[in-house]
Amino acid sequence: xxxxxxxxxxxxxxxxxxxxxxxxxxxxxxxxxxxxxxxxxxxxxxxxxxxxxxxxxxxxxxxxxxxxxxxxxxxxx
Numbered sequence: 001x002x003x004x005x006x007x008x009x010x011x012x013x014x015x016x017x018x019x020x021x022x023x024x025x026x027x028x029x030x031x032x033x034x035x036x037x038x039x040x041x042x043x044x045x046x047x048x049x050x051x052x053x054x055x056x057x058x059x060x061x062x063x064x065x066x067x068x069x070x071x072x073x074x075x076x077x
Contacts, residue, residue, distance in 0.1 A: 026039075040074065
């Protein structure tokens with residue numbers, strides 16, 4: 001693997017996690033293991049968890065960016 005800075009490695013890790021999470025939710029919906037509404041609810045719950053935990057963090061900019069990314073998924077419905 002290519003040599004990456006700490007920031008590049010963290011970004012790549014975050015992108016991988018987000019892509020995997022979205023793929024899992026889409027697969028669950030496609031295989032009729034959860035409904036589209038339940039998939040939507042997963043994103044809503046994630047958003048609530050972020051908002052709840054933001055008060056304990058010293059990284060408000062990162063939490064705001066994460067919330068915006070989840071909100072993008074919620075608008076796709």
